[in-house]
Amino acid sequence: MSSGALEGLRRRRSLATAAKERAFSGAMLGSLLVAAVALVALLVQVVVAGSPRLNGDLLQRFPSSVPTRAGARSAIFGTIWVIGTVAATCIPVGVAAAVYLEEYAAKERWYNRLIEVNIQNLAAVPSIVYGILGLAFLVRGPLGLGQTVLAGALTLSLLVLPIVIIASREAIRAVPSSIRLASLALGATRWQTIRRQVLPAAVPGIATGTILALSRAIGEAAPLLLLGALTFITFVPEGLRSPFTVLPIQIFNWISRPQDEFRVLAAAAIVVLLVILLAMNALAIWLRNRYQRRW
């Protein structure tokens, strides 16, 4: 074969490669674009649809069968009550479990491995199954708490517990063992080492993961539907034993009504929910950037 023909062949091949390369780049950018457009469309749609009702009334009025008089006050306070209770229950338990798994558990023991796989599995159990658990165990069954703030919060707490544990474990694992060994060498006990050295160093990571877990709990509606939180609540919860509703449930309630005015209310309440979530996410990112140490 002459050198000219070989050169031509080579050029044609590189042209074909370049064309494929370009098509692939196009496909990648296209898929990024689809995701970005979906996100922007979602946000714009919600803000535009909800704008007529985005005012103080939404925050101050209680739900009503007359759309123009309805607001989300009980849902907003319900969300605050529920999430406060979720935080108070799932953070201590989740961090304690993470400390056990990282600092105490011997990896070769079968029960520790079982706990580990079990947590991974629980993280992927559908949220509605937790609702069934809450219905059978907390609302009716053995504990019989009824359709209360406490029952809802405990259900959500179990739901996000695996997320808190997994995030806390990663934060604890990132603390270098030299710090533990130094503390032990100075005569500290195991628990003193964990309390005074490991946990303080892991707090930023734990806080970030916990905030993300709580923001998951804030947006969750399905399990609470099963607990019977879809009721007409026109008062602010007074305690853990009080009936309640939360923002996602109120939003679902308004979406499922036929009148267009309720759709507008739903969109406005979604904006409130998204602003709360955005603020929490921003806080998590800020914490991560401000306090995270590289060892």
Added chain:
Amino acid sequence: MPIGTALEGQESPAGAPPVLRGRRRWGEEAIRLVLFACALLSMATTLAIVVSLLEPTLSFFGEVDLVEFLSGTIWSPLFAEPRFGVLPLVTATVLVTGIALSVSIPLGLLTAVFLSEYSPRRLRAVLKPGLELLAGVPTVVYGFFALTFVTPLLQHLWLFGDPPGVFNAASAGIVMGIMIVPTVASLSEDAMGAVPQALRDGAYALGSSRLQVSTKVVVPAALSGIVAAIVLGVSRAVGETMIVLIAAGGTPKLSFDPADAMQTMTAFIAAAGIGDQPTGSIGYKTIFAVGSALFAATFVVNLVSIRLVRRFREVYE
């Protein structure tokens, strides 16, 4: 490294003088026990889920024939003359999951390849939080988006057959697919990030183009991680409730037409739950029977995913 591994086996060496011999610290032991109890709570949760599902499910099958449940094609458990064929719920779940995957697998994988192999660092620093934002949107919001934005859009753009009604599987499936993109993308990207740089360098040295390195070296090497990401996506799609409850409708229908309204397993559970069934009624028990089927399906899928992730970790760490 757990402190234990550094200490175990050194406690009170036999010949050591009494001063150096470890004293048993009961406070430390108590703390260890409390922490262990917290870790055990996760096992208790799983156990409680199984127990709470099992009893009403068994009692359900005392009243309803298992064969009718698995093979019947009409689902109307709350009617005066109830029929208990779960197939319409199962086919609806399969169809919506299929639509969701056909959106999220290509979008998620292409995004992952871009982030891992192509993106400049600066752009990546913007795109990753953007994906996290998409992952943080509550599902009830996605449901609203499906009902009020995607469904009207589909009604305009529908090419074949009758255009979809207000409630349809297509809209719910597409939006669910978008919801799962971050899951598939970020887990696949993790897997691709774990592929040793030497493999890429080797392929480049042999004259491969970037596309060839990405698709013929990195993707195959990260395959088990990518499959695990997709499997987790399946599990999320099967278990997702609010989107289908809002956008796919509430009438069980045995159909494979994405333009039809249908009810998935999760949507049935939620709808029956909203109806506040009295304890012990057949309506109450169906919640648990369908819940058991759902839990069993996702449990198997999750275990497959956990297995796969572990395998791909063993290779490159």
